[in-house]
Amino acid sequence: MIRARVIGAGVAGLCAAWALARAGVEVELVETAAAVGAGCSRYAGGMIAPWCELENAEPLVACLGGEALDFWSRELAVATIAGSLVVAPARETAELTDFARRTKNFCRLDADGIAALEPDLAGRFPRALYFPAEAHLDPRQALSALDARLASLPNVARRFGVNADALPPAPDWTIDCRGFSARGALPGLRGVKGEMLLLRSDDIRLSRPVRLLHPRRPAYIVPRGDGLFMIGATMIENEERARVTARSIVELVNSAFTLHPAFGEAEIVETGSDVRPAFVDNLPRLTLRGRTLFINGLYRHGFLLAPALAARAARIVCDGVDFPELTNAHSGERAFA
Numbered sequence: 001m002i003r004a005r006v007i008g009a010g011v012a013g014l015c016a017a018w019a020l021a022r023a024g025v026e027v028e029l030v031e032t033a034a035a036v037g038a039g040c041s042r043y044a045g046g047m048i049a050p051w052c053e054l055e056n057a058e059p060l061v062a063c064l065g066g067e068a069l070d071f072w073s074r075e076l077a078v079a080t081i082a083g084s085l086v087v088a089p090a091r092e093t094a095e096l097t098d099f100a101r102r103t104k105n106f107c108r109l110d111a112d113g114i115a116a117l118e119p120d121l122a123g124r125f126p127r128a129l130y131f132p133a134e135a136h137l138d139p140r141q142a143l144s145a146l147d148a149r150l151a152s153l154p155n156v157a158r159r160f161g162v163n164a165d166a167l168p169p170a171p172d173w174t175i176d177c178r179g180f181s182a183r184g185a186l187p188g189l190r191g192v193k194g195e196m197l198l199l200r201s202d203d204i205r206l207s208r209p210v211r212l213l214h215p216r217r218p219a220y221i222v223p224r225g226d227g228l229f230m231i232g233a234t235m236i237e238n239e240e241r242a243r244v245t246a247r248s249i250v251e252l253v254n255s256a257f258t259l260h261p262a263f264g265e266a267e268i269v270e271t272g273s274d275v276r277p278a279f280v281d282n283l284p285r286l287t288l289r290g291r292t293l294f295i296n297g298l299y300r301h302g303f304l305l306a307p308a309l310a311a312r313a314a315r316i317v318c319d320g321v322d323f324p325e326l327t328n329a330h331s332g333e334r335a336f337a
């Protein structure tokens with residue numbers, strides 16, 4: 001039986017451990033923190049939105065991201081497929097036109113269509129784009145559910161509170177999923193800071209993520225149930241992990257307020273920040289060095305891409321298959337049909 005040590009219990013490591021274990025590999029999952037989701041994955045919005053992401057991402061992201069819909073909604077059954085709604089204030093309709101030009105798999109809604117989908121947004125926006133096949137999840141719930149499933153598998157040992165750097169080399173394979181902590185080993189890996197806000201309001205009901213297009217403060221709002229809403233996220237080119245600035249909070253609150261004034265009265269439940277691990281082209285990469293495979297560069301697409309990357313990592317370990325669109329270092333070589 002092949003043995004693999006997976007380092008890191010963020011979304012990349014948990015998905016990798018799952019895919020390897022399901023392929024019959026004996027897995028040791030090692031995590032420095034006392035539980036899952038201590039890293040960047042904790043702060044994600046949890047939008048599984050492959051077609052919306054085409055606004056700024058390469059077709060590769062949408063293609064791999066399509067696999068995440070099935071994984072999170074059917075295999076793990078933690079995601080809700082209720083679509084995504086994209087709106088813009090009346091004076092910013094050019095933003096909506098531009099978004100439509102770059103993306104696909106949506107339908108256009110007028111004010112009545114918006115009201116039918118999200119009654120609390122009635123009369124607030126003249127037009128919207130609706131991506132019906134997209135999904136959302138609560139990242140912390142999803143990570144815990146995946147961890148519980150791993151705990152039930154006989155060929156998986158989970159070790160929390162253990163720093164992998166202090167361990168002797170792994171017997172067969174090492175799957176390095178340390179996220180931004182792997183930057184010393186992966187030249188070109190950088191951090192893109194993201195801040196988020198968790199609000200509670202009993203005055204607003206939303207059934208799906210809503211993206212607000214705005215030239216200065218684009219944002220998204222993801223309903224988490226029980227009156228909780230995640231507002232995200234800033235995108236700042238620095239590697240400061242934990243500091244949340246007053247300016248960012250003002251901008252996120254303003255965006256929420258633009259979506260619906262009732263957010264002005266919402267309770268601030270949590271603020272959070274971490275850095276998204278990203279390569280220069282913002283595409284993920286599988287880096288193979290001997291029998292160490294790094295899964296990294298998930299950028300703003302951790303939950304969207306981890307299932308597909310994990311499935312391919314398992315094929316590399318078990319069958320020696322190559323995936324040039326993910327393993328070639330130079331983005332110019334990573335064309336994807």
Ligand SMILES: Cc1cc2nc3c(=O)[nH]c(=O)nc-3n(C[C@H](O)[C@H](O)[C@H](O)COP(=O)(O)OP(=O)(O)OC[C@H]3O[C@@H](n4cnc5c(N)ncnc54)[C@H](O)[C@@H]3O)c2cc1C
Pocket residue numbers: 007008009010011012013030031032033036037038039040041042043044045046047048162163164165177178179180181193194195196232233234273274275276277295296297298299300301302303304305
């Ligand atoms: C505000 C914000 C919003 C986001 N929204 C979304 C979204 O809506 N959808 C989406 O798909 N993505 C989103 N992302 C991106 C997503 O969160 C990241 O792409 C993803 O979390 C990266 O996962 P990872 O497993 O590579 O890293 P991490 O989650 O950081 O996991 C790495 C793990 O490795 C552990 N570790 C490090 N070193 C060691 C060691 N030596 N030994 C043992 N363990 C170690 C760490 O403790 C950590 O638990 C968002 C990110 C942010 C910050």
